[in-house]
Amino acid sequence: MAAFLRSKCSSVGRTLMGSLGNNLYGGVNSSVESVTRPSHCDAITQQIRTFIQMRTNLKVVDNSGAKRVMCIQSLRGKKGARLGDMIIGSVKEAQPRGKVKKGEVVYGVVVRAAMKKGRNDGSEIQFDDNAIVLVNNKGELIGTRVFGPVPHELRKKKHLKILALAEHIV
Amino acid sequence: MRLEKCWFCSSTVYPGHGIQFVRNDAKVFRFCRSKCHKNFKMKRNPRKVKWTKAYRRLRGKDMTQDSTFEFERKRNRPERYDRNVTEQTLKAIPLITKIRHERQKTHISDRQKQGKSKQREKDAKEVEQDFHMLPKMLQETKVKVRVTQQQTEDNVMEE
Numbered sequence: 001m002a003a004f005l006r007s008k009c010s011s012v013g014r015t016l017m018g019s020l021g022n023n024l025y026g027g028v029n030s031s032v033e034s035v036t037r038p039s040h041c042d043a044i045t046q047q048i049r050t051f052i053q054m055r056t057n058l059k060v061v062d063n064s065g066a067k068r069v070m071c072i073q074s075l076r077g078k079k080g081a082r083l084g085d086m087i088i089g090s091v092k093e094a095q096p097r098g099k100v101k102k103g104e105v106v107y108g109v110v111v112r113a114a115m116k117k118g119r120n121d122g123s124e125i126q127f128d129d130n131a132i133v134l135v136n137n138k139g140e141l142i143g144t145r146v147f148g149p150v151p152h153e154l155r156k157k158k159h160l161k162i163l164a165l166a167e168h169i170v
Numbered sequence: 171m172r173l174e175k176c177w178f179c180s181s182t183v184y185p186g187h188g189i190q191f192v193r194n195d196a197k198v199f200r201f202c203r204s205k206c207h208k209n210f211k212m213k214r215n216p217r218k219v220k221w222t223k224a225y226r227r228l229r230g231k232d233m234t235q236d237s238t239f240e241f242e243r244k245r246n247r248p249e250r251y252d253r254n255v256t257e258q259t260l261k262a263i264p265l266i267t268k269i270r271h272e273r274q275k276t277h278i279s280d281r282q283k284q285g286k287s288k289q290r291e292k293d294a295k296e297v298e299q300d301f302h303m304l305p306k307m308l309q310e311t312k313v314k315v316r317v318t319q320q321q322t323e324d325n326v327m328e329e
Contacts, residue, residue, distance in 0.1 A: 122186030149196040168196035
């Protein structure tokens with residue numbers, strides 16, 4: 001069935017099909033799939049980046065106190081969250097004196113995603129890692145600083161505070 | 171809209187093509203196609219990969235300095251729209267491209283000339299050495315050519 005879908009929709013963006021195909025094959029729980037190519041890459045596997053789903057570990061890039069958050073629910077999309085979406089996560093690792101403690105359930109906005117995001121001009125952008133910024137359920141920031149580059153997709157999603165605090169907007 | 175350069179092969183990335191990769195130090199790498207992107211992921215150095223512009227310019231295979239490159243320099247300040255200026259620019263662009271291509275071609279052919287002359291010398295030497303291996307007809311013509319060459323040389327020396 002997946003093969004049929006692939007042949008039918010060859011004109012549709014390959015990345016979309018690729019991630020769809022992965023999800024059909026690999027089950028919901030795998031967020032990154034390794035496809036080993038022979039000879040050319042030696043030990044390096046080509047990773048096909050997918051959505052941010054349940055169990056995805058994300059880096060926290062603000063000064064709210066948390067360091068690592070595990071996604072427990074994506075608030076947008078059946079397959080998972082992408083760049084600019086909001087997720088619910090459980091804090092797995094936190095700094096000793098911070099606003100957020102380990103084990104807390106928090107909301108977060110995805111500011112960097114390893115999965116390609118298409119832009120209106122036709123280009124695609126991808127980041128090095130998956131990173132979030134913690135917010136409360138109304139969408140207001142918990143921390144007061146944001147580290148690292150941030151895409152301007154957040155402007156459309158109305159996360160203007162994050163853009164204001166960002167070091168570098170891409 | 172802006173035409174970018176691919177980080178790996180230095181070709182132009184037109185709108186709707188390619189992927190931008192943003193590293194955590196906020197450096198943006200643009201790639202024109204997945205070939206360049208995959209080479210980057212393999213951590214290959216473009217200066218060592220033979221088909222990239224970086225390699226070719228480094229080894230002097232392609233023209234590096236020329237006044238035609240100045241026209242393509244990146245300008246960050248937007249220019250106020252002026253109809254005449256736009257018209258002149260649009261007329262000039264194909265001319266400049268043509269001139270640049272011509273100059274690049276001459277650069278490459280100049281570079282290859284040395285090789286060509288060396289090749290001719292080598293071929294002449296081989297004909298001299300292995301003269302007996304040539305088919306009979308060719309031997310006769312070669313002898314004729316040799317004789318006429320000798321005559322012209324003698325004439326020159328006499329003069």
